[in-house]
Amino acid sequence: MTGPRALPQTEYMLRRFGQVAALLALLVVEVPAIIVAVPMMFLSFAMGLVFLFPPLVRLIRRFAELNRRWMRAWTDVPIEAPYLPAPPPPVPQPDGMYRSDRTLYRTPRVPAWNDRWKWLLTDPATWRDGLWLLLEPVVKPLLMPAFILAPGLGLRAYAIWSNWLLGATAASRLAGQVSHLRRTRNLAADSQAAEMRRIERDLHDGAQARLVAIGMTLGAVEALVDDDPAAAKALLVKARESSSETLTELRRVIRGIHPPVLAERGLADAVRALAIDSAMQVSVTVDLPRRLEAPVEAAAYFAVSELLSNAARHGDARTATVDISTSGADLRVTVTDDGMGGADPAKGSGLSGIERRLAAFDGVLALNSPPGGPTTVTMDLPRALPERTSKSGPSLPRWKLFAVIALWATAWCPTFPQGIVAGLLKISGDEEKSWFLALHLPEFLQWPTILFMIGLGGFMHFMAIRIPATYNVGCGTPQPAPVRPWRFG
Amino acid sequence: MSRVLIAEDLYLLRDGLVHLLQARGFTVVAAVESGPELLKGLLELRPDVSIVDVRLPPTFTDEGLQAALAAREQVPGLPILVLSQHVEQLYARELLADGSGAIGYLLKDRVFNATQFIDAVRRVAEGGTVMDPEVIAKLLASNARNEPLAALTPREREVLEAMAEGRSNAGISQRLYLSESAVAKHTASIFAKLGLAPSDDDNRRVLAVLTYLNSR
Numbered sequence A: 001m002t003g004p005r006a007l008p009q010t011e012y013m014l015r016r017f018g019q020v021a022a023l024l025a026l027l028v029v030e031v032p033a034i035i036v037a038v039p040m041m042f043l044s045f046a047m048g049l050v051f052l053f054p055p056l057v058r059l060i061r062r063f064a065e066l067n068r069r070w071m072r073a074w075t076d077v078p079i080e081a082p083y084l085p086a087p088p089p090p091v092p093q094p095d096g097m098y099r100s101d102r103t104l105y106r107t108p109r110v111p112a113w114n115d116r117w118k119w120l121l122t123d124p125a126t127w128r129d130g131l132w133l134l135l136e137p138v139v140k141p142l143l144m145p146a147f148i149l150a151p152g153l154g155l156r157a158y159a160i161w162s163n164w165l166l167g168a169t170a171a172s173r174l175a176g177q178v179s180h181l182r183r184t185r186n187l188a189a190d191s192q193a194a195e196m197r198r199i200e201r202d203l204h205d206g207a208q209a210r211l212v213a214i215g216m217t218l219g220a221v222e223a224l225v226d227d228d229p230a231a232a233k234a235l236l237v238k239a240r241e242s243s244s245e246t247l248t249e250l251r252r253v254i255r256g257i258h259p260p261v262l263a264e265r266g267l268a269d270a271v272r273a274l275a276i277d278s279a280m281q282v283s284v285t286v287d288l289p290r291r292l293e294a295p296v297e298a299a300a301y302f303a304v305s306e307l308l309s310n311a312a313r314h315g316d317a318r319t320a321t322v323d324i325s326t327s328g329a330d331l332r333v334t335v336t337d338d339g340m341g342g343a344d345p346a347k348g349s350g351l352s353g354i355e356r357r358l359a360a361f362d363g364v365l366a367l368n369s370p371p372g373g374p375t376t377v378t379m380d381l382p383r384a385l386p387e388r389t390s391k392s393g394p395s396l397p398r399w400k401l402f403a404v405i406a407l408w409a410t411a412w413c414p415t416f417p418q419g420i421v422a423g424l425l426k427i428s429g430d431e432e433k434s435w436f437l438a439l440h441l442p443e444f445l446q447w448p449t450i451l452f453m454i455g456l457g458g459f460m461h462f463m464a465i466r467i468p469a470t471y472n473v474g475c476g477t478p479q480p481a482p483v484r485p486w487r488f489g
Numbered sequence B: 001m002s003r004v005l006i007a008e009d010l011y012l013l014r015d016g017l018v019h020l021l022q023a024r025g026f027t028v029v030a031a032v033e034s035g036p037e038l039l040k041g042l043l044e045l046r047p048d049v050s051i052v053d054v055r056l057p058p059t060f061t062d063e064g065l066q067a068a069l070a071a072r073e074q075v076p077g078l079p080i081l082v083l084s085q086h087v088e089q090l091y092a093r094e095l096l097a098d099g100s101g102a103i104g105y106l107l108k109d110r111v112f113n114a115t116q117f118i119d120a121v122r123r124v125a126e127g128g129t130v131m132d133p134e135v136i137a138k139l140l141a142s143n144a145r146n147e148p149l150a151a152l153t154p155r156e157r158e159v160l161e162a163m164a165e166g167r168s169n170a171g172i173s174q175r176l177y178l179s180e181s182a183v184a185k186h187t188a189s190i191f192a193k194l195g196l197a198p199s200d201d202d203n204r205r206v207l208a209v210l211t212y213l214n215s216r
Helices: A001-046 A049-073 A109-122 A124-142 A144-149 A152-168 A170-224 A229-257 A260-265 A267-277 A294-313 A351-359 A398-410 A412-428 A443-469 B012-023 B035-045 B063-074 B089-096 B110-111 B113-126 B133-142 B154-165 B171-176 B180-194 B202-214
Strands: A098-100 A102-103 A282-287 A318-329 A330-337 A364-368 A373-383 B005-009 B025-031 B047-053 B082-086 B103-107 B127-131
Touching: A001 A049, A001 A124, A001 A144, A001 A152, A001 B154, A049 A109, A049 A124, A049 A152, A102 A109, A109 A124, A109 B025, A124 A144, A124 A152, A124 B180, A144 A152, A170 A229, A229 B110, A260 A294, A267 A282, A267 A294, A267 A318, A267 B089, A267 B133, A294 A318, A294 A330, A294 A351, A294 A373, A351 A364, A351 A373, A351 B025, A398 A443, A412 A443, A443 B035, B005 B012, B005 B035, B005 B110, B012 B025, B012 B110, B012 B113, B025 B035, B035 B063, B035 B110, B047 B063, B047 B113, B063 B082, B063 B089, B082 B089, B082 B110, B082 B113, B089 B103, B089 B133, B089 B202, B103 B110, B103 B113, B110 B113, B113 B127, B127 B133, B127 B154, B127 B202, B133 B154, B133 B202, B154 B171, B154 B180, B154 B202, B171 B180, B180 B202
Parallel strands: A282 A318, B005 B025, B005 B047, B047 B082, B082 B103, B103 B127
Antiparallel strands: A098 A102, A318 A330, A330 A373, A364 A373
């Protein structure tokens, strides 16, 4: 090894040895920790001193977390923390009491402790951590030779061992995802319920009340029409005007539920329509290969609508740009305006509402709004484009369908009688030749022919399976007709 | 006697329109209820005027609007009055884009006032342009910050609105209770302020105003 390259090599070795030394030095703390932990565990379960359990778990987790951090930094083994998310703080009942199982408490302390205890006890990661710590004084000395001879390799082996006990398992990852989904689902359900209440109120106070008024007016007309046709006519005019107002009102409500342009044209034209209606100069660039999933489309539309009206109302902007693009199946919407900036989600503008709406689709919102502007809001919605599944694949052409049928009908012949059966007859030394082609040929050609027959049959079977696999098998399933019981021309 | 085609999928409304138009002396040559039927009817029958709902089967999206645009591409200036439950500036622009007039775009509620509605149908049949007051209101609202429009007097704005809806000088004078000469004076002033060439032809005048407002 030449001089200039020797130095980094020595440095590398030195660093590795330093890391190994740190690992071994940790044993000095770990061994006493084990000596304390084992009796604590015994006391908390056998003697009922349950209050010892949480601090014990916290202690073990601290060691495990330190080890994960070191292994991530020193080796290329990324050890994910496997812990389940901590339980949410207890929520008081309407009467201010806190419930845990069947007991009521005045303060949240006991229910919170109970939740925490259950969380630590039921998380398998707690027990895997404990096992890892218990085995530390065994594993580290066992790896000693590797640590000394090839510290890089030794560290890697140790990291893989740690990952096995400290890393996330498929189950813990799933558990994490489930709790994330549960949270976003609750948010989505909440905002949907709020939306429903708003619509109910709008209809109740608006359209419904107006229809009652129209009905009453028509009743009055009925009573008046014989005696005072002129007054009846005046009332009819009033009723017609009210029905017109009711329609206007309904139109407004419908726009809030699902804007008609969105239903008719999709996101691109709906955003263009917003841009035209806006008092600002709004330029829109859209690059979408096809229509988005309907719920995502609505979420993106309302987000853009809210951002544009925010920009005009609070930001005093004069121009804005909206950019909608996709990368893969993900959707990105960017809204920029030249307003005075300083937008803050915490100040209760519509931003947190948009965030909640997007969260239901795993979407995120990034805001950059320095005082003085400009404001840029970027929203990312993963998997917003519908996947091209069976609907988009071409269906099997007719001639290929016949080819597949012919293959299935004939492939047995070379495989079994001409191939395998002929081979078995030859092995058993039977003189029977029957219609087995290979056995009628000269001796030296018999085995090659048998093998060729088996190969040909296998290939035919393979093609019979392979050809339809590349096509959409449900040959042209008809699209379901749009069913819309509600209709607005 | 004008020949009319009606495209509307709700039976009650379709039937109501047929009766209304027949009572006012129109001949209803076809009353269809879906997009493909509509396009076929428009191209084969070449009605003097057609009344078309935006949302039609089979897709219940903007089938009627697409059929109207496609027909007018093949037969420029084929008179069509589009009806909808909601009005969009976007659609108004698409309908006006070919600049050949004989187009109308109204909310369905306008059918309530039979006299005004029949008047609108006649104007479209004669090659005029009829825009719903709501379209014009939105158009003016989104142009609110533009300089030349801000320079108009309130009266001139009212005249502009009425003009954009497609009314003639006589129609404007009736609606705003002005003399026809006063209306003429206002329109001349509006055209001067917006920098448009004055025109005596009502139809061309409307298109000029709408094109001006849409170009913003």
